[in-house]
Amino acid sequence: MTRETAAAPTSPTSTHRAAPEHVHPRDVPLETALAALSDSVRLTLVRELAASEDWERTCGSFDVPVRKAALSHHFAVLRSAGLIEQRDQGAKRINRLRKQEFDEHFPGLLDLVLRQR
Amino acid sequence: MTRETAAAPTSPTSTHRAAPEHVHPRDVPLETALAALSDSVRLTLVRELAASEDWERTCGSFDVPVRKAALSHHFAVLRSAGLIEQRDQGAKRINRLRKQEFDEHFPGLLDLVLRQR
DNA sequence: CTACGTGTTCGCCTCACGTCGAACATCTTT
DNA sequence: AAAGATGTTCGACGTGAGGCGAACACGTAG
DSSP states (O other), X not given: OOOOSSSOOSOOOXXXXXXXXXXXXXXXXXXXXXXXXXXXXXXXXXXXHHHSGGGEEEGGGOOOXXXXXXXXXXXXXXXXXXXXXXXEETTXXXXXXXXXXXXXXXXXXXXXXXXXX | OOOOSSSOOXXXXXXXXXXXXXXXXXXXXXXXXXXXXXXXXXXXHHHHHHHSGGGEEEGGGOOOSSOHHHXXXXXXXXXXXXXXXXXXXXXXXXXXXXXXXXXXXXXXXXXXXXXXX
């Protein structure tokens, strides 16, 4: 399913690839949301993401002082907190800040985090 | 200093007692504030405190599933996060939620926490 | 003075978290 | 096909957080 009808190779949305498990902000306990945002590396990720056009960035495009393994882990945490959504595009993984949905369930939190400092 | 002029034994604000070190919300990093609130026990403390008249309660008056030692630790965390202020009154220690000051520096955060669930 | 109540501090234990390198899987480029 | 780029997963490691009981300190009640 989600099959391209015509030959429009717009987005090579990957094929044999483990789709990341997403959690909707609705199902995220407040503690989890707060914990996800209480780490400076993740805070940076969220902020850079928010500062980007359409809130999108590939995993490797962030300016954080940790290696790939740790980065990957942080993204998993953000996913579990309903803060980001990940979509594969070829070899790259695109991260999107779920601003609207997150705001609906934790009004003001993201704005606070983005405004602060 | 802070000497009662007349004989008005209103508040026995203690004498030889280690005054708890307080941190003003102004000097609290966002990460610290979020981390302090990302624990369910502390969340309970803050909520019960907020639900109390004048936001005050003695340490032992909270309904949390931990022993004295752990409780004491949690209060220290809340203090370091600028969330509470502690004042000694005789043998008891009174906790006050620093709503206003905290709100000034982390607008919306406490309200979110108090509203949620 | 002695006994009790209220909290804090001190070890100690356990578990979760953040980090890394190495190996692996996928997709892209050549 | 071979090499490179992009991420994830797997152990391992160090650190810190949260929990407890015991001991201590201070104030209160008898």
